[in-house]
Amino acid sequence: MSDTKESILLAALKLFARDGYEAASMSSIAGGLGITKGALYKHYKSKRAIFDSIVAQMFREDAEHSREHAVPEHTYEQAPSEYREITAENVREFTAAQFIYWTEDEFAADFRRMLTLEQYRSGEMARLYGSCIAEGPVSYLADIFRAMTERGALAAADPVQLAMEYYAPFFLLLGICDRTGDRERCLAQLNEHTARFFRMNNPETIRGDLS
Numbered sequence: 001m002s003d004t005k006e007s008i009l010l011a012a013l014k015l016f017a018r019d020g021y022e023a024a025s026m027s028s029i030a031g032g033l034g035i036t037k038g039a040l041y042k043h044y045k046s047k048r049a050i051f052d053s054i055v056a057q058m059f060r061e062d063a064e065h066s067r068e069h070a071v072p073e074h075t076y077e078q079a080p081s082e083y084r085e086i087t088a089e090n091v092r093e094f095t096a097a098q099f100i101y102w103t104e105d106e107f108a109a110d111f112r113r114m115l116t117l118e119q120y121r122s123g124e125m126a127r128l129y130g131s132c133i134a135e136g137p138v139s140y141l142a143d144i145f146r147a148m149t150e151r152g153a154l155a156a157a158d159p160v161q162l163a164m165e166y167y168a169p170f171f172l173l174l175g176i177c178d179r180t181g182d183r184e185r186c187l188a189q190l191n192e193h194t195a196r197f198f199r200m201n202n203p204e205t206i207r208g209d210l211s
Contacts, residue, residue, distance in 0.1 A: 017110035076143035083147035
């Protein structure tokens with residue numbers, strides 16, 4: 001992607017996050033960039049084309065983060081082999097990295113803010129919010145925990161329930177971080193939670209409690 005097209009996506013997303021997708025226009029995007037609307041149309045034919053490019057970039061970055069942190073890139077149904085060797089440490093490192101990404105990366109933070117605003121105005125945005133921020137991560141974690149319980153790396157339990165218990169503090173702390181700006185404290189609390197989660201659901205810990 002050229003630097004100009006990248007700049008357009010960043011400027012447009014910032015407007016979408018501040019004013020909402022529907023309220024922004026090609027004219028306001030061009031004005032924010034200090035270019036004419038005609039110059040903008042040379043790169044993107046419509047606001048929808050800009051939005052589609054933003055979503056595509058988010059999905060590319062999500063896949064890259066999965067590869068970087070050795071967690072599955074695809075669903076269990078698509079690639080069960082990716083789930084065979086995942087460890088608690090992989091999941092914890094990825095969780096912390098995702099929290100930093102969603103709160104500190106300008107593109108990701110604005111994308112999340114846009115979806116948070118627009119989920120109440122658009123069914124499409126609500127589904128995208130669910131896929132990226134709400135039920136999507138829960139489903140992904142449930143697949144991971146299912147694979148881990150099957151091979152004995154986690155104590156036997158309902159994987160969906162485990163996923164909700166694991167993800168709920170992450171979701172809560174995103175909101176707290178948005179309001180307070182205290183990323184360091186929120187990240188420390190998240191790391192404490194994930195460590196405790198895997199300690200409490202470790203089969204050896206449970207066997208020790210019963211002995």
